[in-house]
Amino acid sequence: MQxxxxxxxxxxxxxxxxxxxxxxxQMTVSLGxxxxxxxxxxxxxxxxxxETVVNAIPxxxxxxxxxxxxxxxxxxxxxxTITCRMDYLNSMGNDLGYCLAVEKLMGVEVPKRAQxxxxxxTELNRLSSHLVWFGxxxxxxxxxxxxxxxxxxxxxxxxxxxxxxxxxxxxxxxIIGGVRWDIPENFPALVRDLLDRFRNFLDECRRLVTxxxxxxxxxxxxxxxxxxxxxxxxxxxxxxxGSGVNWDVRxxxxxxxxxxxxxxxxxxxxxxxxxxxLVRMDEMEESVKICYxxxxxxxxSGSVMxxxxxxxxxxxxxxxxxxxxxxxxFLLASEGFTVPIGEVYQSIESARxxxxxxxxxxxxxxxxxxxxxxxxxxxxxxxxxMVEGQLLADVVAVIxxxxxxxxxxxx
Amino acid sequence: xxxxxxxxxxxxxxxxxxxxxxxxxxxADTIQEIIEAIGEITLVVRREGLIELMTFLRDEPSLRFDYxxxxxxxxxxxxxxxxxxxxxxxxSLDLNHRxxxxxxxxxxxxxxxxxxxxxxTSNWLEREIFDMFGIVxxxxxxxxxxLMPADYEGYPLRKDFPIKGY
Numbered sequence: 001m002q003x004x005x006x007x008x009x010x011x012x013x014x015x016x017x018x019x020x021x022x023x024x025x026q027m028t029v030s031l032g033x034x035x036x037x038x039x040x041x042x043x044x045x046x047x048x049x050x051e052t053v054v055n056a057i058p059x060x061x062x063x064x065x066x067x068x069x070x071x072x073x074x075x076x077x078x079x080x081t082i083t084c085r086m087d088y089l090n091s092m093g094n095d096l097g098y099c100l101a102v103e104k105l106m107g108v109e110v111p112k113r114a115q116x117x118x119x120x121x122t123e124l125n126r127l128s129s130h131l132v133w134f135g136x137x138x139x140x141x142x143x144x145x146x147x148x149x150x151x152x153x154x155x156x157x158x159x160x161x162x163x164x165x166x167x168x169x170x171x172x173x174x175i176i177g178g179v180r181w182d183i184p185e186n187f188p189a190l191v192r193d194l195l196d197r198f199r200n201f202l203d204e205c206r207r208l209v210t211x212x213x214x215x216x217x218x219x220x221x222x223x224x225x226x227x228x229x230x231x232x233x234x235x236x237x238x239x240x241x242g243s244g245v246n247w248d249v250r251x252x253x254x255x256x257x258x259x260x261x262x263x264x265x266x267x268x269x270x271x272x273x274x275x276x277x278l279v280r281m282d283e284m285e286e287s288v289k290i291c292y293x294x295x296x297x298x299x300x301s302g303s304v305m306x307x308x309x310x311x312x313x314x315x316x317x318x319x320x321x322x323x324x325x326x327x328x329x330f331l332l333a334s335e336g337f338t339v340p341i342g343e344v345y346q347s348i349e350s351a352r353x354x355x356x357x358x359x360x361x362x363x364x365x366x367x368x369x370x371x372x373x374x375x376x377x378x379x380x381x382x383x384x385x386m387v388e389g390q391l392l393a394d395v396v397a398v399i400x401x402x403x404x405x406x407x408x409x410x411x
Numbered sequence: 412x413x414x415x416x417x418x419x420x421x422x423x424x425x426x427x428x429x430x431x432x433x434x435x436x437x438x439a440d441t442i443q444e445i446i447e448a449i450g451e452i453t454l455v456v457r458r459e460g461l462i463e464l465m466t467f468l469r470d471e472p473s474l475r476f477d478y479x480x481x482x483x484x485x486x487x488x489x490x491x492x493x494x495x496x497x498x499x500x501x502x503s504l505d506l507n508h509r510x511x512x513x514x515x516x517x518x519x520x521x522x523x524x525x526x527x528x529x530x531x532t533s534n535w536l537e538r539e540i541f542d543m544f545g546i547v548x549x550x551x552x553x554x555x556x557x558l559m560p561a562d563y564e565g566y567p568l569r570k571d572f573p574i575k576g577y
Contacts, residue, residue, distance in 0.1 A: 061558040068543075069567055073574055104449060231477055231504065234532030245504065252507050342449050345500050345511060347480065358483040358498060371483035373500070381535035410558060 026054060029392070033062050037140045037396040040406030042380075044395065051392050056384045063410035071370040075336035076102060077176055079367060084170045086372065087408035089132050092118075092125035092161075093350040095174040098370070100255055101346035101357040102176045105339050108311070113302035114178035115256045120191070120294035121164070121173065122256075123287045127198070128157040129351035130284050137277070137400035138209050141218045146209050153201055160190050177311035178304045191295055198288050206281065219273040223386040223398035226271055233382035236375050237353025238283060239402050242276035244269035249349035261290050273401040280403070310337035336365040352376050352403055376408040434474075438464050453498075453511045458523060461514060465529045468501060468510070476501040476510060479530035484540040489571045494518040495546055499526075516546065525551040543568035 032043040041062035047055040067086055071079050083098045084091030096118055103110060110118075135150030158168040164183055165173035173180050209215050225235070230243035240247060248265040250258040266282035268275035305312060313332060314325045341363040347356035353375030362368040379402045386402075387395045434454075435445065441460035446453040456464060468476045480500040487494055493515040501510045514523065525548040526533040537548045538557040545566040548554055556563060565572055 061556075061560070064558040066567060069572075069574060229531075232531045234479055234530065247504050343453075343498075344449055344451060345481070345498075345509070354480060356481050356500065358481060358500065360485060369483075369485050371481070371485075371498075373481035373483075377535065377539075378532060381532070385531075 031395065033059075038399060039136060039404060040409075042399070042404065042406055042409070044383075044399075046392065046395065048392060053387050053390050053392060053395060056387050056395065058380060058383055060380070060406070060409050063406045065411070067411045068370060068372060071367055073366065075365055076339055076367060077336060079370065080175055081170070081172045084172055085407065086374065086411050087350060087352065087355070087376070087405050088169055089129040089405050090125055090351040090355075090408075091170055092122045092174065093348060093355060095172060096122055096256070097346060097348040097350070097355050097357045098359075099174050099176050100348065101344050101359040102339060102367075103306075104344045104346055105342050105359060105361055106176075106308075106310070107340075108177055108306045108308050110178055110256075110306055111303045112257075113182075113298065114304040114306075116294050116297045117179050117183065117304065118174055118256050119258065119261070120291055120298065121161075121171075123290045123294070124157050124160060124191070124194075126287050126351045127284055127291075128154045130280050130287075131157075133280060133351075133400070133403045134205065134209075137397075137403070138215070140396045140400045141215055143209055143212065143215060146205065149201075149205065149208065153198070156194050160187070160194065163187055163190060177306035177308055182301075182304050183298070188295060188298065191291065195288055195291055195295070199285070202281070202284055202288075210277075210281065216274065218394075218397055219277060219401070221270075222273045222394045223390060223401060224270070224272045225382065225386050227269075229385060230271065230382075233385060234378045235353070235382055235402075236378065237349065237351070238276055238279040239353060239379050241265065241267050241279045242401075243271035249347055249354055253347065255346075255348060261293055263287075263290050273397050276401045338363055338365050339367075347373070350375055352405065352408065353379060372411060374408045374411060376402075376404040376406075377411075380404050380409055434464070434467065434471075437467070451509070451511060453513050455513050455515070458514055458516070461512075462524050462526065462529065465499075465512070465526055468512075469529055474510075475503045475505050478502040478504050479526070479532045479536075480509075482533060482536040482540060484544040484546060484568065486544060486568065486570045492517065495521055495544060497523060497540060497546065521546045523548050525549060527552055542566075545569070 027048045029046045029048055030043060031046055032038040033041040043059040045057040045059060046053055067082055070082055074082065079098060080095050083094040087094050131150040131154040135147035138146035161171050162168045164187055165171040165180065225243055227244045230240045230245060244267060246265060246267045251265055263286045266279050266286065268278050314329050318325045319329050339361040341361055343360040345356055345358045347354050354373065355375055356373030358371040359367060360369040383398065383402065386398050435442065438460065441456050441464050442454055443457060444455040446455065468474050480502045483498045485496040485498060487496060495516040495518065497514050497516065499512040501512065516523065523546060525537055535557060537551055538554060540546050541548060541554055542556045542558055543566060555561065559567065
């Protein structure tokens with residue numbers, strides 16, 4: 001290919017009049033895996049023509065830890081400790097999806113109180129996950145302050161998780177049949193305090209970032225994906241709702257009693273980064289609403305574990321009197337319980353989209369196969385379609401807007 | 412374990428699962444079996460005619476499975492025949508129902524036609540199954556390893572792959 005000449009004003013020094021070696025050539029740039037704006041260890045191979053992206057090839061797998069393989073070796077109840085390590089920002093949701101799938105296989109009915117607790121905690125987790133997104137997304141686009149505000153508030157949510165489960169990130173608080181134990185006494189007060197502040201905090205965030213003209217110009221009309229393409233590529237969660245598809249698993253296929261809560265599903269129609277931003281900001285407000293309602297339902301007391309002989313260890317007194325109870329206890333503690341033969345696909349709405357568990361049981365005490373439909377994985381596969389023809393600087397905005405977690409992508 | 416938990420009471424299936432009476436006759440050669448269990452419907456189909464069936468499921472107005480949720484691979488064990496199964500989870504955004512389509516494959520003939528032209532979602536999902544199980548998707552636009560390194564040998568999610576790796 002013949003190199004083009006640079007057009008320079010005639011008044012310039014004639015020394016500059018030489019052919020530009022880079023004109024008409026495409027350059028391949030590797031973005032990541034250690035780039036802070038790739039939100040983990042994503043590597044993008046970008047083919048650039050000047051500053052315009054011609055092609056983007058995601059290279060993933062840096063965080064692949066074989067979680068699906070490991071699940072096949074753990075007992076049913078032990079798997080809960082691994083599920084939360086996939087999407088580490090939305091760990092409660094990950095546990096919930098797995099527990100629901102196994103409960104469906106076993107036909108276990110979870111008590112009301114445990115369901116309310118699950119709803120409350122997954123919504124709090126959605127808030128904390130969206131806060132990480134909000135902080136990092138704004139920071140990628142140059143708004144540093146938002147990051148500190150968001151993480152300060154997220155810290156308070158993690159404190160609540162620590163209070164209820166003892167762990168801040170990998171709680172493993174939901175187990176098959178219910179939740180691990182009942183809430184401590186100071187829990188409702190802590191949550192109410194957080195929620196009361198949260199609306200004001202959201203207003204603050206909106207004043208800080210939403211009204212920011214630089215932020216708007218960096219996001220409006222960037223990374224557009226149409227409604228038809230969004231469905232074809234299998235996007236889910238806030239990413240598809242930013243393209244005008246009104247689909248939320250919590251509404252479409254309610255689980256854990258979500259159909260009894262009063263909330264709205266925010267939908268925006270432009271399909272750009274800005275729309276996805278607005279969807280998540282509105283979603284946080286709806287989550288706060290759900291949290292208030294769930295918290296009200298938690299007044300009083302009740303069982304938090306399904307009354308099922310396989311899921312509960314027998315009472316200590318009975319165990320000392322009857323040999324069969326003793327054997328039952330011994331088998332449960334050493335070998336675990338079995339789950340009837342069958343296969344189910346259970347999906348929930350995680351903070352990132354449709355999180356599906358395809359669980360196959362062969363009747364043994366370990367899962368035969370657990371296949372995870374990770375929302376980030378599928379959303380990321382549409383990234384090349386979103387960034388082609390965009391500027392290099394906008395790639396960062398688009399990555400932030402689909403809110404991937406690489407632990408969820410690679411598993 | 413108590414003896415009376417054989418009668419498992421499953422909650423009423425929600426969402427609705429698809430009405431398969433329409434395709435039963437139309438694809439009599441492709442569909443081997445229709446299983447209803449635990450409130451979910453599974454079509455067990457042959458590989459031949461898979462694309463036609465899927466295109467029909469996507470376009471038929473009374474089914475309209477416009478959304479491919481997931482493709483999951485399954486290894487039934489080293490000595491099983493057929494050895495592999497691939498399960499497609501379909502979902503309809505308009506009609507809010509689900510369907511699972513399952514294909515069984517022999518080990519020495521582990522090929523499937525790609526669904527890239529039906530749903531673009533299948534691009535990465537098929538690549539992952541190729542990566543993890545070694546099932547080849549014919550005519551796939553970009554069939555490379557995705558999670559494992561490009562020069563990796565072996566298929567990690569097969570049952571004869573040791574859990575600690577090679």
